[in-house]
Amino acid sequence: MRVSREKFAENREKILSVAGVLFRENGFDGVGVADIMKAAGLTHGGFYGHFGSKDDLALEVSRQLIDRVETRWKEHIAESPERPLESLLDHYIHWRTVDDPGGSCVFATLIQEVSRSRGAVRAVFSDGLSVLVDTLADIVPGETEEERRANAATTLSSMMGAVILARAVEDRALAEHFLVTMRRQLDPGSRI
Secondary structure (H helix, E strand, O other): OOOOHHHHHHHHHHHHHHHHHHHHHHOOOOOOHHHHHHHHOOOHHHHHHOOOOHHHHHHHHHHHHHHHHHHHHHHHHHHOOOOHHHHHHHHHOOHHHHHOHHHOOHHHHHHHHHHOOOOHHHHHHHHHHHHHHHHHHOOOOOOOHHHHHHHHHHHHHHHHHHHHHHHHOOOHHHHHHHHHHHHHHHOOOOOO
């Protein structure tokens, strides 16, 4: 039975959406095509009508999720032009980012797995991180472009590192310490 172009496109988006959640929750290697298709409510055999391989899916999902992070960050910055860094920190340094890997930042959930890989997915992550450094360089303090880029790299490393460390520990107080300490270092006036 053939499906309409609209239904085909809808199914593809459903696969991408479900895979994005499952990859962030379990890693690329922690979930199979059959699991993704089942969670999407589709048959396993239909996968290959949409993607040539699981690697192709991982690449497309990565692009989509990274684009979403970039868009969200720019929206938060634009919504608070008087305090762009603080707005971004308010958004990112939050328990929902820690507690919901499947719905949060693709970098904080998959970066360790990507660091052990090669190829297109790693290149997409690298490009995405460069864009985030550029975005932060426009809003962090610094007298020169070089100083702002260095501060941007430090800020990005601190933000993502705090979330990754908070996720890694069972002790909620220690997790909160990572978040609060990092936030105060980046935004000394913070009331967090």
